[in-house]
Amino acid sequence: MKLIKFLLIASVAILLHFQSNAQPAATKTVTFNLCYPDDAHPLNNALLTNLMSALPRVNDKPCLTFEVTFSFKYRVAGSNFRTEILCENVKLAHPLTFQRFDLSDKIFPVTATINVKVDKQTKTFEHQLKADAKMGDILTPDQPQTFIVEITSIQTGQEVLSRIVEKQQHISAYYTADTQIKLAFEELNTINPDSLELLDHYLDITRKNFAIVERIKKKELYKHLNLGANDPLNVYDRTNELHKATFEAKNALLEQTDNLGEEYLRLGLEALEQQDTVTALAYFNTAIEVDSALAGPYVEKAKIDFNRGKLLEIIDQIRFISAQTTHHSGNRDDMVEMIKYIENQLIEEAEAQNRQEHYHEALTLMDSAEHICNSIQVVVCSDMINVARSHSWRGLLNQHIINWFDIISREQYSELPEVVKEGFQFRRNHNKWLTTNELLYTNLQIVQDTLITVAAQHEDANPEKALEALYAARQICNAYVEIPCAENLDERFKAAFQKSYQKMLNEAELALQDSLPNRADTIQSKAMRYIKAQDLSPTKKHRRIIEQIAAQRYALLLQSIRAVELADKKVITLLDSAITIRKNYGLDEVRDENYQKTRLLTDYTTSLAEKAERMLRAEQIVIATGLLQEIDWVVTRFNFVLNDSQQAFVEKLREKIGRQACYQSYKQLRIYMIAADKFMSRDDYPHAEQSLEKALKLTKQKSGCGFDADPINEGINRIADVADFQRHLREFKSFAVNNKFEQAITRYDLIQNKYHDSLLEPFNLEVESLAVQARKTDYLPFIHHAAKILAERGQPNESFGLITYLYKNDFDHQLSVPAQEALGASLAKEFYINDPSNESAQLYQGYVIDKKWSKPFKKAFKRQWKIMQTETETDK
Numbered sequence: 001m002k003l004i005k006f007l008l009i010a011s012v013a014i015l016l017h018f019q020s021n022a023q024p025a026a027t028k029t030v031t032f033n034l035c036y037p038d039d040a041h042p043l044n045n046a047l048l049t050n051l052m053s054a055l056p057r058v059n060d061k062p063c064l065t066f067e068v069t070f071s072f073k074y075r076v077a078g079s080n081f082r083t084e085i086l087c088e089n090v091k092l093a094h095p096l097t098f099q100r101f102d103l104s105d106k107i108f109p110v111t112a113t114i115n116v117k118v119d120k121q122t123k124t125f126e127h128q129l130k131a132d133a134k135m136g137d138i139l140t141p142d143q144p145q146t147f148i149v150e151i152t153s154i155q156t157g158q159e160v161l162s163r164i165v166e167k168q169q170h171i172s173a174y175y176t177a178d179t180q181i182k183l184a185f186e187e188l189n190t191i192n193p194d195s196l197e198l199l200d201h202y203l204d205i206t207r208k209n210f211a212i213v214e215r216i217k218k219k220e221l222y223k224h225l226n227l228g229a230n231d232p233l234n235v236y237d238r239t240n241e242l243h244k245a246t247f248e249a250k251n252a253l254l255e256q257t258d259n260l261g262e263e264y265l266r267l268g269l270e271a272l273e274q275q276d277t278v279t280a281l282a283y284f285n286t287a288i289e290v291d292s293a294l295a296g297p298y299v300e301k302a303k304i305d306f307n308r309g310k311l312l313e314i315i316d317q318i319r320f321i322s323a324q325t326t327h328h329s330g331n332r333d334d335m336v337e338m339i340k341y342i343e344n345q346l347i348e349e350a351e352a353q354n355r356q357e358h359y360h361e362a363l364t365l366m367d368s369a370e371h372i373c374n375s376i377q378v379v380v381c382s383d384m385i386n387v388a389r390s391h392s393w394r395g396l397l398n399q400h401i402i403n404w405f406d407i408i409s410r411e412q413y414s415e416l417p418e419v420v421k422e423g424f425q426f427r428r429n430h431n432k433w434l435t436t437n438e439l440l441y442t443n444l445q446i447v448q449d450t451l452i453t454v455a456a457q458h459e460d461a462n463p464e465k466a467l468e469a470l471y472a473a474r475q476i477c478n479a480y481v482e483i484p485c486a487e488n489l490d491e492r493f494k495a496a497f498q499k500s501y502q503k504m505l506n507e508a509e510l511a512l513q514d515s516l517p518n519r520a521d522t523i524q525s526k527a528m529r530y531i532k533a534q535d536l537s538p539t540k541k542h543r544r545i546i547e548q549i550a551a552q553r554y555a556l557l558l559q560s561i562r563a564v565e566l567a568d569k570k571v572i573t574l575l576d577s578a579i580t581i582r583k584n585y586g587l588d589e590v591r592d593e594n595y596q597k598t599r600l601l602t603d604y605t606t607s608l609a610e611k612a613e614r615m616l617r618a619e620q621i622v623i624a625t626g627l628l629q630e631i632d633w634v635v636t637r638f639n640f641v642l643n644d645s646q647q648a649f650v651e652k653l654r655e656k657i658g659r660q661a662c663y664q665s666y667k668q669l670r671i672y673m674i675a676a677d678k679f680m681s682r683d684d685y686p687h688a689e690q691s692l693e694k695a696l697k698l699t700k701q702k703s704g705c706g707f708d709a710d711p712i713n714e715g716i717n718r719i720a721d722v723a724d725f726q727r728h729l730r731e732f733k734s735f736a737v738n739n740k741f742e743q744a745i746t747r748y749d750l751i752q753n754k755y756h757d758s759l760l761e762p763f764n765l766e767v768e769s770l771a772v773q774a775r776k777t778d779y780l781p782f783i784h785h786a787a788k789i790l791a792e793r794g795q796p797n798e799s800f801g802l803i804t805y806l807y808k809n810d811f812d813h814q815l816s817v818p819a820q821e822a823l824g825a826s827l828a829k830e831f832y833i834n835d836p837s838n839e840s841a842q843l844y845q846g847y848v849i850d851k852k853w854s855k856p857f858k859k860a861f862k863r864q865w866k867i868m869q870t871e872t873e874t875d876k
Helices: 002-020 042-054 157-188 196-218 235-255 260-273 277-290 295-307 311-324 329-355 359-374 384-409 413-429 438-458 463-479 489-513 517-533 540-562 569-585 593-617 621-638 644-681 685-701 710-737 741-754 757-763 770-777 780-792 796-808 814-834 843-847 855-875
Strands: 023-035 061-077 080-092 110-118 121-129 133-140 147-155
Touching: 023 042, 023 147, 042 061, 042 147, 042 157, 061 110, 061 147, 080 110, 080 121, 110 133, 110 157, 121 133, 157 196, 157 235, 196 235, 196 277, 260 277, 260 295, 277 295, 295 311, 295 329, 311 329, 329 359, 329 384, 359 384, 384 413, 384 438, 413 438, 413 463, 438 463, 438 489, 463 489, 489 517, 489 540, 517 540, 540 569, 540 593, 569 593, 569 621, 593 621, 593 644, 621 644, 644 685, 644 710, 685 710, 710 741, 710 757, 710 770, 741 770, 741 780, 770 780, 770 796, 780 796, 780 814, 796 814, 814 843, 814 855, 843 855
Parallel strands: none
Antiparallel strands: 023 061, 061 080, 080 133, 110 121, 110 147
């Protein structure tokens, strides 16, 4: 019995092992000839025609021969076996060279149609051929024994053709550059520095050669054709040699030509006198080329542009001349004259804007004028700039003052004190241009006198307006000591206040007589604000009006309530208002108030309970709960007692809602638990932990439903560490791609020190090396930083892997220098400590990726090796 049980367990274990791990079955290598012509795929013909001269012949046809290695792996899938077909490797079976450059890297990936037969099952797949690509899978009833694979067609497609043509164009540009370099050197060899009569011709040769070098470099052939690995005609070095030789030839010519720049300047001036501007410009350009520090030709060119009205260009030219050339007084006078003209134009335009009251536009023009003259050393800014500025600021201050009188004309007197304050603050903020308050005080006195006059005009007809004007006048004279308060201002203010107050109370009484309590309340509230502002108490008449308003409102509310047949929330609100008014103002209760209250509340609570039952049947538990809460509010607010049948019905509803609420909570709990399981199946433990924490919170909130929280707590505790690990890993990646490199490295070190394989192994996770994690960020600047850190920490091989990755992904050579230098120093220390021999000193060559790209690495290695040798000799 024990033996049977053991065999059964072993069988299950083997079955589970096969289900979870694919078993290698076979490897097949297949060749396929893609030959011209290919009637099925016209794009293949275009590619084959393009490459025909570089292709080998098969049966006298030009062909591309592909060699593809497929592997077969199977696993148990239920009662069947699933066989996966993988592309292990794909390559050309022959070299593909076009004019001494390899094109084979541009062929892949291609799309292939393959026929696969596993035992008796056959299937056709169409998929891209590339290393480690899965072609598809086949189901068989038994463990597979035989495997046959055949490629029936290959399609290269437009992308492959485009890549090939693009590289061929670069190759063509390479050979064109070779020809241009040869001809340029031949031209350069014709230069004789002693033949000054041919100087213009020789300088033209150097200009052409510099242009050739620039065009070749712009094509970036070094990058597109990887000239560091294969430069058959040595174009890269010869381009640099041409640039150097041309530069030396130009210098040799210029060394023979003392004062030649002055001579070309003179010839240009003579051409200008003859009104031959084209010839003059040619001479000035030559003078600049001969002596780039000579100011004269620059100034003359600037004067030509000045006469053509190109004022913006003139400013930049004169900035350059002033800062970069040697100029004499005549040059300076010409430059100052041109800039002064531009400056005066801006000042005149600014004053025109001032006259149109466009003061901000004028200030912008003055800022431009000042910036121009301050940026040129030989120019001094005109005083008229500040004069025009002061006009603008004075105009803006006048606009503030005009606004005071606009407010008076609109009779908005209460706004005046604040607006006046803003005017004075504006003056203080710009006291460089507005030095005194004199203008403000002069106009403020006029404002004060106007307010007093306005108050006298409204004193009888409109005492409220008079009060508003007098109040503003009093605030102004109290705030500004320079403005004296008018005679008897306080007495006049009190008289106006009393008139205004009495008028408002009379208006409120009239509103009550018309049964308009809301209007009466609005008027008396305004009167109340007035007296509170003066720290006064309401009069008996005022208090009586308030009580009368309350009585009228109470009576009107009861009148509206009596007319209601079916109670709703609006009516209950009216009832609540009526009772509140009666209680607050001590009014006598109307005879039928209690009857109306009982009638409406009974009707309202009954309708709420019926609606709650309907909502419960419709599983609208939230709405049903809200309706019961409304019944509770009615009972509490109105001290209302439900009758026995109502009370029993409500309690029954509460019980049902409780059960329904628990059921709804149970469904939500299941959603959280299922979500947690799904997240864990995807190895997303932080989100799984969040789902479990939501589930735990729900069990605590619904403690009366009897949910078991123990399994949830156990789940949280089980995945807490791995969830924390994944969160740290995400933060590491976030720091890395957001250029917080030091924080990223610190976070990685924390991960490595805190989380061990024994902790992560049950979850099929591991702490991957810094090099692996850096590559996964796919962010080249951080990969470079990681390479530098690894080298400094004595892990040169890991560092070298990342530096190789940078090189393959076209990382900027200059930016790679710190990591390369760190790698060189690290390797030198390691090699020297292991073996300080000369043979060991040459081992660095195995880490050279590219002869030129790896120069910083080589230099750093040799430098550190010498340091180690010196330290060893010193110790001896």
